[in-house]
Amino acid sequence: MPSGTLLGQALISGVLAGGMYGLLALGLSLSWGLLRLVNLSHFALAFLAAYLTYELGTTYHVAPWWAAAMVVPVMLMIGLAQHWLFDRFKVNELASLLITFSFAVILEVAIQLYWTADYRRFETHYSTMSIKVGAFYIPVLELALCMVAGVLAWGTWLWLRKTYVGKALRAAAEDADIAAAYGVDHKKLAYLLSGMGAAYAAIAGTFIALIATLAPAQIWAWLGVVFAVVIIGRLGNPLGALLAGMLIGASESIAMAIFAPAWAPVVSFSVLIAILLWDPEWL
C-alpha cells in the first residue's frame, strides 16, 4: 500500500487530469444529449486545434492564449459546416457516429500529412511550473485547465438552466414538435450548439498542445474514456460531464498508484458498465 502522501498526490493529479476528460466531454455531451448527434470528430477537431496552437507557438511565437483566440473561430466554422451536412441529410445518431468517425480519420490524415507522424511537444516555461501546497505539488497548466473547464461547464450549465435559449434547447430535446409550437426554431439553435461544441473542442485543443505530447494517432487515445465520462455524467449535462471526468481521473490515478498503471482503463469502463446495468434509464 503506498503512503498517504503518495495517494494524496495521486488524487490531486487524477482530479487535474480528469479536468481534461471533462473538458473534452463537454462538447460531446451537449451535441449527443441535446441534438442526438454522436460526434467522434470532436477529438480530431481538438487535436487539429492543438496542432495549430503548436504551429503558431513554435513557428510564429504566438502566445497560447492568442493562438486560442485565433483557433476558436476556425474550429467554429468547421463545426458549423459539419452541422450543415447533418442538417441537410437529416442524419440520425448512428449515421452521425459513422460519418464523424470517417471525418476524424480524414482529419487525422491531414494532420499527419502536414505535421508528420512524429511526436511533437510544445515546450513553454509554464510546462514545468507548479505550486507547492503542503506536501503536494500542483502543476500550473493543469490547474489552469481545470479552472477553464470549470468556468465553461458551470457557465454552460447556467446558460442551459437560466436563459430562454437554453431552456428552449432542453425542451426541443424532449419534444421538438411542441417546442416548435411555442416558437422554438430548433434548426437555428442546433447550429448554435454545434458551433459551441466545436469551440469547446478548440479550447480543449489549446490545453492539449500545452500539456500533452502530440501525435496524429493520439486522437483516438481518449475516445473510450471520454465517452464513458459523457455517459456517467449524464447526456446533455455539462456539470455532470466535468464532475464525472474528475471522478474518473481520480479513480484512475488511485488505481494506478495502488495496482499498476496499466489497470487504469478498467476503472472508467467498469463504472460505465455497472451504471448501465444498474439503471438503464440513466441517460
Place this chain on the structure above:
Amino acid sequence: MAVNAARDLPKAAAAAAIVALAFLPMAKMPAFYESFIYLIFFWVSLSTSWALLSGFAGYFSLGHAAFFGVGVYTTAALTTQFGVPFLVTVPIAALLAALLAAGIGAVVFRLRRLRGELFALLTLAVTFVIATIILNTPIDGGGGVFMSAVPLPALMSTPTGTIYILGFAMCVLTLATAWWVVHSRLGLGLFAIHDDEDVAEAKGVPTFRYKIAAFALSAAIAGAVGGIHAMYVGFITVAGTFELTVGLYVVLMSVLGGARHWLGPAIGATAITALLYAFISGGEAIMGRAIVGLILIAAILWLPDGVIPAFQAWLKRRRVAPVATRAEVAPVVPTTAPQISEHSILQVRGVTKRFGGLQALAGVDLDVHEGEIFGLVGPNGSGKTTLINVISGFYPLSSGTITLDGAEIGRDPAHEIARRGVARTYQIPRPFANMTVLDNVALCATFGGPVRSKAEIRDEARHWIGFTGLGGKEDVLPAGLNLHERKFLELARALAARPKLLLLDEVLSGLNPTEIDNAIRLVRAIRAQGATIVFVEHLMRAVVELSDRVAVLNEGKLFALGKPREVMRDPRVVSIYLGKAYAA
C-alpha cells in the same frame, strides 16, 4: 431455359471462384499477393461475422474487436505457453469468444433499453476492459507475444500459402454460415427483430434466445478468425489487437456493402481492403485512409442501405414493371353458421396492471367463449388496449391469472403465448418495414403456427394474403401499401399463425365507410374459420353489428357485460360515454 441460365450463372461463377481461389497458392505467386488476398479473406470473414448480429438484427456493436482479440490471445497463449498445436487452438478460440458473447448477451439482452447507441457503447466498453485484463495478466503481460516459435502445419508448400488457405477456408465457412442464417428460421427472426423487436416477440419469435444465438455465432467466427490471424501477425500486442479501428472498420465495411445482405459485408470488405492496399503499395497508405473515409461519408449519405440493396433496387427499376393487377379488397364470405360453445377458451381472473402510480387495470374478470366475437369497449384510458397487451404477454401482469384453454399463460413470455395460439393486431399497423408482404405473413406462419415445410408456409401465407384481399401485393414492401391495406396485412399476419384466439385492436379506425364494411365482413369470415375473436373498437355501429357479447371497461374495471344492444342502452353505460344528462 434462359431463366435457368440466368439463375444458375451466379452459382456456377461462385463455384468456379471457390475452386480457383482454393488452388491459387499452387500457382506459386509472390508471397506479397498471397498476403494481400489473405487480408481480404480476413476482413470479409470479420465483417460478415459482425453482420450476423449487428446487421441482421440491428444491434450495432462497436466491440467486435473484443471477440476477435479473445481469439487472437487464446491461440497465442495456448500455443506459446502450453504447447497446444495451432490448429487445435482455433476451435477453442471460437468457443471462448462465443461463451463471452453469450455471457454478455445473457445480461444485456434482458434490458429493453439497451439498444441502439447504448449497446454500441457498452460493447466498446467491454473491449477496453478485456484488453486491459489481458494486458495485465500473464496472457500478455505487457510485452506482447512472439509466435515465431509456434510450428505452422505444412498445409501448403509455403507458410504464406498455409495462412492463405486457412483464411480462405474461414472465409468460405463464414459466408456459408451467413447464407444459411439468412435462409433459416433464425435469420427470419433476426430480420424481424431488426425491424420491430416487440412485434417479433408477439408473433412468436423467441427474441432473447435468437439474439444470444446470433451474438454467440458472430463472436465464434470472430474468435476463429482471430486465432488464425495470430499466426499471420507473428508478434501480438494488446494495442494492435484491440485497436479501436478494427471494431469501426467492420461496421463501415458492412454498412458500405449492405449490412442486411449476407454478401454485403464481403463486398464492402473487399472494396475497402483492396483500396487501402492499392494506396499502401503506391506508398500513399495514409492518403488511402482519407479516401476510404470520404467514400464512407458519401456512401452513408447517399446509399444508407449499402451497395447491394442499392444495386438490387436499380435492377428492379430496370426490369419492366408487371402490369399491376389490383385485386379488389373484397373477401369471400363463408356461409357456415357460427358455432359458439359454452366452453370458455379464455379466462381472466382478478387481473391488475400498474404503471408506476397509475392503475391501468384494477381487477378484471372475464370469460370468453369458444367461437364467439367478443367486443371490448370503454372510454379512452379505460384499459382496453392494456388488457390486450397483458393477455398477449407484452406487459407482465401485476397480479391475477389468465388461462387459455385451461393452461395458465399469465406469466409466459409473449412468444410462448403466441405459440399457444394467441395472435394480435396493432391499432396502428406495425408491419416489418424491410420485409415484403409475403415475408411478413410467412414470418407469422413460421413462428406462430405449427411446424411445416417452407413451401407449406409460403402456400399458407399466400392463402391468407388472398383471403384478406391483398393478392397481387405479395412482393410489395409495407411502405407501398395504403393504410387500409396495411390494416388488412395486420389481419393476414395474425391469421397466418392459425390462432385459437385473435385479439383485434381497433382494426376499423382510420378506414372509410366502404372499407369498414369490407373489414366487418372479413372479421365474420375469420370467425367462420373457427377462431375466437376479442376486439377493441370505438366505432359503435361495428361493435353492435359484430359482437355476440360486449364488455364495457371503465377506469380499469369491468363495468358492464352482455348482449350489445342491451349493454349500449344501459343508462349507466350511456352516462360514462356521454355524461349523465344525456342518458336521462
Place this chain on the structure above:
Amino acid sequence: MLLEARNLHIGYGDATAIWDVSLDVDAGEIVSVIGPNGAGKTTLINAMAGLLRCRKGELRFDGTDMTSVRAHGYCGHGIALVPEGRRLFAKMSVEENLELGCYLAAARVHRQQSLDRVYGLFPILREKRNQPAGELSGGQQQMVAIGRALMARPRIVLFDEPSLGLAPTIVDDMFDIIARVRQDGAAVLLVEQNVLKALDVADRAYVLEQGRIVSTGLPADLLQQPHIREAYLGV
C-alpha cells in the same frame, strides 16, 4: 373570422386522415369539434397548430395565409396548442414549462404578469413550480399544459382532448378553465370525445366522423340529433 379553414386535406404518409374539412372560429368564440376516436380530431387540430402540413386547402388566421408559415411561426401569430396527452417537457420544472410558453419576445416581456395569472388560475402550480413536470399527477399536468398555452398570450387556444385520462371532478374544473380562457379574451377551438361537456361549453360545434365534417350547428340542436347517439353508442 379569426381562424378560417377551407377544404382542408391532411394526412400522414400516404394515408389521408382529413378530407375536405371547412371550419371557422370567430374572435371570442368557443367552438367544439366532437367525434368518435379515430375520426381525425387530433390530426385536424395539429394542422391548425402548424405541427402537420395541409395537403390541400386554405388555412387563414386573421387574414394571414398560414399554409406557408413554418411550424415555429404559428405561435407568433397568436395560436397556442394544449396538445393531446399534454406532452409536457417532463424533465423540466413546472415553471420552466410555463416559461417555454412565453419563449417569443412579444410574450416574454409579460412573463411575470402571465405567470401570476397562471398561478392565480392554478394555485397548486405555484407550490410545485420547481418540481419536474413529469412527476405531477395527470390533472396537475393538464394545468401546466393549459398554463403553458396561456403564457403565450394567444388569440386562440387549441385544446386537444383536455379531459383525457382525468378523474370526473377534475374534468369539470378543466371545462371551467376553458370558459375562463374565453372570458379573458381568447377564442377557443376544442376537440373532445366527451360529447356532453364539449357541447355544454361551446357556442358552436362541428361533428367530425372518419375525417369529414358530417354535421354542424348550435350545441342544443346537435344534442337532439339521433345521429350523434348512434355514432357514440351504436344504438
